[in-house]
Amino acid sequence: MVRVPVRDDLSALEGYHSPQVDVRVRLNTNESPLAPPPEFIAALSREIAGISWNRYPDRTARGLRTALADHHGVHPENVFVANGSNEVIQTLLLTFAGPGRTVATFEPTYQLHAHIARITGARVVESERRPDFSLDPQQVVEVIETSRPHVTFLCSPNNPTGTVDTPEVLERALARSGGLIAVDEAYGQFAPRSALDLLDEETPLVVVRTFSKTWSMAAVRLGYLVGPKWLVAELDKVVLPYHLDAVKQIAGTVALRFAPQMLERVGFLVSERERLVAALNGLDLEVFPSGANFVLFRPRSLPGRHLWQALVDRGVLIRDCSSWPRLSDCLRVTIGSAEENDCFVQSLSDVLKR
Numbered sequence: 001m002v003r004v005p006v007r008d009d010l011s012a013l014e015g016y017h018s019p020q021v022d023v024r025v026r027l028n029t030n031e032s033p034l035a036p037p038p039e040f041i042a043a044l045s046r047e048i049a050g051i052s053w054n055r056y057p058d059r060t061a062r063g064l065r066t067a068l069a070d071h072h073g074v075h076p077e078n079v080f081v082a083n084g085s086n087e088v089i090q091t092l093l094l095t096f097a098g099p100g101r102t103v104a105t106f107e108p109t110y111q112l113h114a115h116i117a118r119i120t121g122a123r124v125v126e127s128e129r130r131p132d133f134s135l136d137p138q139q140v141v142e143v144i145e146t147s148r149p150h151v152t153f154l155c156s157p158n159n160p161t162g163t164v165d166t167p168e169v170l171e172r173a174l175a176r177s178g179g180l181i182a183v184d185e186a187y188g189q190f191a192p193r194s195a196l197d198l199l200d201e202e203t204p205l206v207v208v209r210t211f212s213k214t215w216s217m218a219a220v221r222l223g224y225l226v227g228p229k230w231l232v233a234e235l236d237k238v239v240l241p242y243h244l245d246a247v248k249q250i251a252g253t254v255a256l257r258f259a260p261q262m263l264e265r266v267g268f269l270v271s272e273r274e275r276l277v278a279a280l281n282g283l284d285l286e287v288f289p290s291g292a293n294f295v296l297f298r299p300r301s302l303p304g305r306h307l308w309q310a311l312v313d314r315g316v317l318i319r320d321c322s323s324w325p326r327l328s329d330c331l332r333v334t335i336g337s338a339e340e341n342d343c344f345v346q347s348l349s350d351v352l353k354r
């Protein structure tokens, strides 16, 4: 068998893994436990019936961009849409990173920022968060001044830690940055603040969002970015033509009509998060504050990996981050339905009190 060597700079690369185990309670991938409203499914089915299946979809996704622009109070030219926010991030990095360029991340954070940056051939400068996973604004400024990154990733709320950045972090970063600042807000609606208010045509800032988490639509693979018009025009040149199919364009447009129902679901998950955090704080755990639909914690009395396995044995799957750099013994649980959360807390206290 002939094996053709991959690009030299990719030979050491590992793929992105999120193990799937077949268990009763799955709280490992930050999906919503709640389906979108039935009225959404009904409206979507009606509109899909009207698709011209023999034709390519609207290449500019005008309808969807307009609906998103109305939702955020911006212009359609400020909105770029793609197949999940991962494709948004990929397009952003193909456009602004690549060989000879630098991308900055603050670890631990969402692995795909650095991963995709490396695939484009960029150099990645990984800087540290504080031990409580918050960002030190002074350090962010130092990284920007020393490494002069073409793209700097912030992630608020940060995956996998749940940390919400203070406004000072972004304000100071923007004041010093000659490059682009990309704020990944995949969990934006779960948090008390957003970077969307700071966007304007003169600021090299983009905010990336997704339908996967807050909109209960992980199956659809739809994400977007809000940013300056000139930047969105550049992304449109790089992304593949007709990359966004007609079904997806309709799904996003119809979903936006159900924003109040989405916010209701987000409100419920935030209240469940607070209930879960209170329960975790009563156990022998270090619990990190979260503004997202998940909570990171670390057992004090046994290795994280053992706790993770003991939960799997009880039919509860959460994310094992215990072997990831800077996250020793840490586990991340996604907020599920009230029953799933009860089941998780019950199993967790059984294990810890043994």
Ligand SMILES: *Cc1c(COP(=O)(O)O)cnc(C)c1O
Pocket: 030, 083, 084, 085, 086, 087, 110, 155, 158, 159, 184, 186, 209, 210, 211, 212, 213, 218, 221, 222, 223
């Ligand atoms: C889940 C997640 C994404 C992925 O979003 P998709 O739209 O499903 O591609 C992006 N960023 C962060 C921080 C995430 O946690």
